[in-house]
Amino acid sequence: MAEILHKEGKVIEDISAKFKIAGKAQRERRVWVTIDKDNLIALCNFVKELGFEHLSAISVTDWPEEGTFELTYHLWSYSKKILLTIKTKLDRTDPIVDSVISIWRENAQIHERELHELFGVEFEGNEDLTPLFLEDWDGPPPFRKDFDWKEYVRQQCYDQANERERAYYD
Amino acid sequence: MVEQATKMKRLINAIWIFNWFNSCGFCELVPLVGSRWDMERFGMIITGTPRHADVLFIAGYQTLKSIKRAQVIYEQMPDPKAVIALGACTMSGGMYWDSYNTIKRLADYIPVNIYIPGCPPRPEAVFEACMKIFHHVGAVPPHGRKFAKAHRG
Numbered sequence: 469m470a471e472i473l474h475k476e477g478k479v480i481e482d483i484s485a486k487f488k489i490a491g492k493a494q495r496e497r498r499v500w501v502t503i504d505k506d507n508l509i510a511l512c513n514f515v516k517e518l519g520f521e522h523l524s525a526i527s528v529t530d531w532p533e534e535g536t537f538e539l540t541y542h543l544w545s546y547s548k549k550i551l552l553t554i555k556t557k558l559d560r561t562d563p564i565v566d567s568v569i570s571i572w573r574e575n576a577q578i579h580e581r582e583l584h585e586l587f588g589v590e591f592e593g594n595e596d597l598t599p600l601f602l603e604d605w606d607g608p609p610p611f612r613k614d615f616d617w618k619e620y621v622r623q624q625c626y627d628q629a630n631e632r633e634r635a636y637y638d
Numbered sequence: 639m640v641e642q643a644t645k646m647k648r649l650i651n652a653i654w655i656f657n658w659f660n661s662c663g664f665c666e667l668v669p670l671v672g673s674r675w676d677m678e679r680f681g682m683i684i685t686g687t688p689r690h691a692d693v694l695f696i697a698g699y700q701t702l703k704s705i706k707r708a709q710v711i712y713e714q715m716p717d718p719k720a721v722i723a724l725g726a727c728t729m730s731g732g733m734y735w736d737s738y739n740t741i742k743r744l745a746d747y748i749p750v751n752i753y754i755p756g757c758p759p760r761p762e763a764v765f766e767a768c769m770k771i772f773h774h775v776g777a778v779p780p781h782g783r784k785f786a787k788a789h790r791g
Contacts, residue, residue, distance in 0.1 A: 602739065603703050610738055617738045625742050636735070 479550060482518060487511055502555045505539075509566045511554065512541070516571050519545045520552050523572040526579035528587045530613045535560045537589060541568070558589065567593035586611035652681030653768060656691035656715065658708050663698030666724045666758035675761040682768065688714040693768075696748070697724035697758075699732060699740040705747050712748050722767055723750045726757040733757075 473493045480491035483501055487510070491501040503511050520543040529538040541554040558565055568576045570593065577596070583589050584597040588609035591597065599605060608615050626633040657667065670677040671684070685691045688711045700708060712721065723744050726732035731742040744750055752767045 601701070601703060603706070607738065618736055621736050621738050
């Protein structure tokens, strides 16, 4: 097993030597790293130099009980053939994080714009966070788990006093 | 109504269609385009631009963003024009009735002439809707008949 995961282990070694964090090689070509948000940009710069030049996706997971947003960056290296996933946590009440647009450029732009729209995460350094799908939206960010979309739709679209629309309130 | 029927008279020779379909929308019209139902034998042709179209086919749910584009398309079409809305989504939002980002009644945004129910509607139902436009023209009141007579010469 150790021989199979040699190149994955090397990536984790390189990262932990510099950032004092533990990584996990889940299986061949699959590596996970968790870091605090202050060191995120430094780590991203470092792994870009290591050869992780492709940002496949950024995603946000909402953990309302913990009061955090979990950001997940999926990175692919064409030379190493490894999918590296970087995770970091943000305070849910104040979700501000540095943008990775200086590192991965257009790769990052569309993802940051979408996550700003759907979760309300602020990406500092990203100039263009205009809405992508939700033009004229004035409600809360809709992908947050505490957003009651059924109630929102009832309020916005259906009239309880209308006999034909009363069923939507049952 | 009479005026509308008179305008429709000019549609009677053929229907040129512009499609504005979201999500699974076009699956409703695909059988019509193919050889089995073959709408071209009735002169129904899909145009590449709304400026050549007589009829706007709208199907699938419309989002708050796409409905604005649909309105622009409708405005670009020359008079006389008709809008045929296909499927459950255009009538009530369909399975997206509780989505925060879709419109619920198409008629609140665009003047719809005929709704075709179904999910998806049968191709026969689409033909029937088009026939209803023709019949509507055929059954026009006296003012319209006078118009038709004048045209027969």
